[in-house]
Amino acid sequence: xxxxxxxxxxxxxxxxxxxxxxxxxxxxxxxxxxxxxxxxxxxxxxxxxxxxxxxxxxxxxxxxxxxxxxxxxxxxxxxxxxxxxxxxxxxxxxxxxxxxxxxxxxxxxxxxxxxxxxxxxxxxxxxxxxxxxxxxxxxxxxxxxxxxxxxxxxxxxxxxxxxxxxxxxxxxxxxxxxxxxxxxxxxxxxxxxxxxxxxxxxxxxxxxxxxxxxxxxxxxxxxxxxxxxxxxxxxxxxxxxxxxxxxxxxxxxxxxxxxxxxxxxxxxxxxxxxxxxxxxxxxxxxxxxxxxxxxxxxxxxxxxxxxxxxxxxxxxxxxxxxxxxxxxxxxxxxxxxxxxxxxxxxxxxxxxxxxxxxxxxxxxxxxxxxxxxxxxxxxxxxxxxxxxxxxxxxxxxxxxxxxxxxxxxxxxxxxxxxxxxx
Numbered sequence: 001x002x003x004x005x006x007x008x009x010x011x012x013x014x015x016x017x018x019x020x021x022x023x024x025x026x027x028x029x030x031x032x033x034x035x036x037x038x039x040x041x042x043x044x045x046x047x048x049x050x051x052x053x054x055x056x057x058x059x060x061x062x063x064x065x066x067x068x069x070x071x072x073x074x075x076x077x078x079x080x081x082x083x084x085x086x087x088x089x090x091x092x093x094x095x096x097x098x099x100x101x102x103x104x105x106x107x108x109x110x111x112x113x114x115x116x117x118x119x120x121x122x123x124x125x126x127x128x129x130x131x132x133x134x135x136x137x138x139x140x141x142x143x144x145x146x147x148x149x150x151x152x153x154x155x156x157x158x159x160x161x162x163x164x165x166x167x168x169x170x171x172x173x174x175x176x177x178x179x180x181x182x183x184x185x186x187x188x189x190x191x192x193x194x195x196x197x198x199x200x201x202x203x204x205x206x207x208x209x210x211x212x213x214x215x216x217x218x219x220x221x222x223x224x225x226x227x228x229x230x231x232x233x234x235x236x237x238x239x240x241x242x243x244x245x246x247x248x249x250x251x252x253x254x255x256x257x258x259x260x261x262x263x264x265x266x267x268x269x270x271x272x273x274x275x276x277x278x279x280x281x282x283x284x285x286x287x288x289x290x291x292x293x294x295x296x297x298x299x300x301x302x303x304x305x306x307x308x309x310x311x312x313x314x315x316x317x318x319x320x321x322x323x324x325x326x327x328x329x330x331x332x333x334x335x336x337x338x339x340x341x342x343x344x345x346x347x348x349x350x351x352x353x354x355x356x357x358x359x360x361x362x363x364x365x366x367x368x369x370x371x372x373x374x375x376x377x378x379x380x381x382x383x384x385x386x387x388x389x390x391x392x393x394x395x396x397x398x399x400x401x402x403x404x405x406x407x408x409x410x411x412x413x414x415x416x417x418x419x420x421x422x
Contacts, residue, residue, distance in 0.1 A: 032158040061117070073089075098175065161260070250314075
């Protein structure tokens with residue numbers, strides 16, 4: 001069982017605080033930019049005359065390059081200056097966002113969404129590399145938690161203020177202004193980006209190769225679990241605004257407020273769930289039980305709430321959608337804690353890289369499948385039921401396919417996966 005380390009009293013140096021704040025802002029921008037097309041979808045679909053299937057392709061195109069390039073960027077930031085790799089990628093995705101506001105064809109939008117994914121794919125390999133190079137072990141928890149806040153606050157801000165601004169000024173000015181304004185982030189980054197560009201040589205003996213890693217049941221459990229959780233998340237990010245406006249007939253203003261409130265509450269729930277899980281483990285509760293309860297239970301309850309939302313009236317639907325988003329936030333609180341414990345220091349990078357690559361494949365699948373189902377049926381009923389089924393599969397994966405949450409013994413002579421799940 002992992003042991004709880006005593007609280008550290010040392011403070012993060014001011015220079016590193018500036019760095020992590022800048023990176024957190026970039027995460028915030030990252031998630032606004034990837035979700036803004038879904039907010040504009042109810043307006044954009046009619047203006048450009050595209051079908052629901054085409055809209056689904058546009059919403060998923062981002063993930064085609066985003067997921068596939070994770071492994072490439074992981075390799076690149078280990079060999080080149082990570083600060084400049086990330087700066088270049090940031091400029092690429094900001095330019096793609098701004099250019100989206102001036103194009104008028106499906107093909108042009110499709111290409112720009114691919115470019116957006118190419119730029120944003122560098123983000124998490126870069127974040128993790130920068131933190132590993134510059135933050136001591138006792139500071140990495142705080143650094144990662146600050147970064148994680150942008151994951152849920154970005155979509156919340158995008159839906160709330162993006163929807164309100166688009167309702168008043170149109171979708172094109174929002175993309176142009178957001179993309180150009182985001183580029184200003186580069187200026188403080190060039191001023192305060194960290195200087196350290198090399199990692200301390202670590203012991204690699206005993207680290208499994210990819211084939212051996214893929215033989216582990218828990219590895220596939222975390223990969224399938226993340227895939228299913230991301231399916232729910234990407235369905236919400238890409239199609240929820242369209243559903244609320246087109247099928248539930250809410251105005252852009254109301255849609256923006258519903259989405260904004262849901263994601264802001266999810267960010268709060270994620271923070272509280274993370275704090276509670278650490279407290280319970282410190283009190284002696286088994287880490288496997290705690291981590292799986294929040295991760296598997298959260299995604300399972302999200303599926304329940306979203307499945308019920310589609311069959312109820314407007315007011316109840318809104319409440320259930322908000323609860324579904326909040327439950328997803330609870331699930332997100334412990335996902336990477338499970339992986340970090342299982343992999344240990346030797347194999348965390350390889351495990352996280354493959355898990356993130358596999359998990360983000362759902363970003364290609366969820367928007368496209370939803371668009372296809374909507375095109376064939378003319379309603380969201382079956383799309384929501386698919387989300388519920390995938391959420392249940394994710395819960396089962398985290399709870400039963402993942403073994404006991406304790407460090408894997410990376411001894412090449414010991415490959416048996418423990419049968420216990422708690």
